[in-house]
Amino acid sequence: MPSLASTNQSTGEPEDYSYGNWYIDEPTSGGETSQPDRTIPTCQHSFPPSLYHTCLAPLSLATILLLSFLVKRRRLYLGCWHGTFGLPSPLDFLAEESGRLVSVAVFGILFTSLYVLGLDEDPLPFLPISSPASQGYWKTLALLYYPALYYPLIACATVRHRAGYILGCLLSWTHCGVQISYKVECPQTPQVYRYYSLLVSLPLLAGLVLLSLWYPMQLLRSWSGKMAASPEVMKESYYRDYLRHILSGKRSKNSSMVTNSSFPSRFLFYCLSYIYIPQRGFRLPLKLILSATLASITIYQEALLLLVAFVPNLQKVRAGITEEVTYMLAGFGLALSEDKLEVMELVKYYLWALEVCYVSALVLSCLLTLLMLTRSMVTHRANLRAWHCGATLDGCLQPQRQGVSATTIFCWMSFSGYQAAFVCLGLFFQQIIFFFGFVVFTFLVIIPILYGRNLLLFHMLGSMWPFCLTLVLAVILQNLAARWIFLENQAGQQELTNRKALYAITFLLIPINVLVGIMVGICRMVISTLFNIIHFCQLDLSLLPRDVDTLDPGYRTYCYYLKMEVSQSHPAMKAFCFLLLQLPGSRGLDGAQAAPPPNEAEEGIHLLQTKNPARNAIKSKKSRVRWGLAYTLIQNPSLLAFRKKALAGALANGSQPCPPNP
Structure with a gap:
């Protein structure tokens, strides 16, 4: 190599370093340099997170102890000192309470905090992390810390005491003020995307603002004497209204719509079956409402992460395309055009098409997941009303013994968590499969038709047209023969006829039907995959056949x-x-x-x-x-x-x- 270099220098031939420039970040010959992203400076909060958690954790513990004392004294009166302090219940999951807004807000705050925890490098700010290897243990501990931190926010509402409303105001205002100050001081962070920390915290901020307004309103009502009805009165009125609606015997509009056999009415009923419309005399259980809330937050958080982790990076790659991409494509044997500028524009156009496919797949996945969730709400109502009337649902597990079992209690506790997890996995699978399908359709069908080049799929179909035409003609021939040759109408009833011809055609078309079966098998696989990934988030629907639907853990939990x-x-x-x-x-x-x-x-x-x-x-x-x-x-x-x-x-x-x- 030294001799070769000396030979080149002696002969005066210019050295060519263009091939090596593909792999190093140096200025091009034209003097154009790729502008690096503006570095986001490190932002220091005026109120450090370690101090925030150090103050709020003891305050939350003191609030729980005070609420426990108030509940025990109010319920036991003179005998309150003879027992231990009772932990105030967050809410009655098995009751029809009127204050559902607080529970939805607190669950949204907690779930958003857990999503923020997933990418946070400091899960417990008040405890220093000794080594990065132990970060997973601290995150596991944080999964128990944040529910305990936000426990008083919901316990203050269930106590229904003026002191509880005062403590709720103090806690909600403190949480809300600190979180808003954090986002105002440091709206940009280097995590994933500069505004990802702000966007991911929007449900948390909305829940804290809602609690900051709700607790003062309840406190003012308690001072003015205009308190709302007690939960017992609300439950009694709901149960009486439910019985009046059930025993009245009035016919619902949906049943009349089903009996109408016109196509517009049946199509309208089918569309309405995917939209949850509240009905008089029935309210969904609180557990289902919380499950729907967690599922909606999961859709938002996952869609946001998938969007900001891919699209900005793809836009940076598209903006950094230079003439060197032509040499790289030539090295792989791809020649899009002889003009370098045209090649650059084509590559940028292909990257833009890839971005459109990704965003379209993400939007379609989110819409389908939300549609399946609303469909689940309709199915939940139908199943609950059927079980209230004593009916047994087809496919549901039959109790081996009367009463509540340990499995029943475990599945009831796990239902909301399973619903959020199934929504997360289902949305991820839909995004992958829809993105792959959109890319194949775009780059093999749409772009070749628009530009008239790279018609690989059409050339393949053109070479296979006799085979495809044979399969299509065989299917059409068998259907026509089955309808007009092998069926005979006798006295208003159809009977089988021309049996010898039926046996002969069946024997002759066996090889053709094998090939048709391969195509039908591929279609069956595609349809089954699409059906399963679309309905993956529905726990009320088993993805297995009826005989083995008990092996589906999601459907078993739902039953x-x-x-x-x-x-x-x-x-x-x-x-x-x-x-x-x-x-x-x-x-x-x-x-x-x-x-x-x-x-x-x-x-x-x-x-x-x-x-x-x-x-x-x-x-x-x-x-x-x-x-x-x-x-x-x-x-x-x-x-x-x-x-x-x-x-x-x-x-x-x-x-x-x-x-x-x-």
Whole structure:
């Protein structure tokens, strides 16, 4: 090599370093240099995150202890010092409460914090990380820290005490003020994309702003004496409205739309089956609403990450295309054009088409996932109403024994987490497959047609046209023969005829049908893949056949979740319990004798006058309603075990049962 270099220098031949310049970042001969991205400077917060967490963690712990003391004192009164402090419940997942907005906001805040934690280099700011290898352990610990940090935000609302509203105002204002100041001081970060930290925190900021407005409103209502109705009153009114709607016997509009056989009405009903429209007398359980909230946040966060991780980098590559790309393509044997400028424009156009395919696939994936979620809401309502009436769903797991099992409780607790995880995986798979399909269709069909070059697919189809034409003609021939030759209409019924010709054609077309079967098998594989990835996020739909649908863990979790909801929060059962609690001889939850309201006492006096026909009509109407309620309770399979145990237990001898443990 030294001798070769000296020979070149002696002969005076210019050295050519253009080939090596492809692999080093040096200025080109024209003096054009690729402008590097502007470096984002390190931003220091005026209120460090370590100090923020160091102050908020003890404040959250003190709030929990104070709320525990308030709940214990209010419920036990004089006996509050004889037991341990009870941890305030975040919310009743099995009840129909009115304050769902707070729970949705807090769950959105928590879930967004966990997404931010995934790319954060400092998961626990108040604890220094000794080595990068131990960062995974601290992130695992942070998965338990953030739920405990945001626990008081929702516990302050469920206590329904003025002190709880004051503490909620303090915590929500502190969290909201610090988070907003962080985003105002440092809107740009070097993570993934300069504005990714700001965009990923939008659900968190929206939830904190909502709580910062909700708690002061509740505090003002408590001071002005305009408090909302208690959860017990709200639940009782909902269960009564539900029973009135069920026992009224009114026909819904959907049923009349189904009976109408016109094509526009059936098409409209099919479209409405994918859109959840609230119906009077029914509300989705709180667990389903929280699951839908977590799934929506998952779609937003994953779509944002997929978008900012690919599109800006592709735009940088497209902006940095120079004449050297022609030599690189020539090295691979690709000659797009003899003009270097035209080659540059073509490469930039191809990269732009690739970006359009990626964004189109991402938009389509998000829309289909949202559509499947709304479809799931409709299916959840139909399944719950069917189980409330005592019906058994096709394909759902049948209980091996009556009552609630450990598997049922586990599946009920895991349902919301599984829903978010299935949405995340389903959206990722859809993005990959749709992007690949769009790229193949664009670069093999659309661009060749527009430019009239690289017609590889069309040349392949042109060479295979006799084979494709034979397969198409064979399929058409068999269908026409089956319709017009091998069927005979006799007395309004179709019968098989020309059996010898049928056997002969079947034997002759066996090789052709094998080839047709290969094409149909490919179509079956494509259709099955598309169906499974589109419906992957639906837990109410099994992706396996009916005989083995119990092997689908998502569908199995959903079936057990339904059993838990129906057995523990059946509207008819709870309405019946409220009616029993309102009887004159019933006792309240604290064991005290419940005094009958004045209107019930007057109603009892008037019912003694049996000669009044109007009163008799009212009494007969109430009897029919009670018989309908009793029939509904009897037909519910989840109440069989409880009814038999109650009749065979101590209640049969007239003794009172022991109160259940709280």
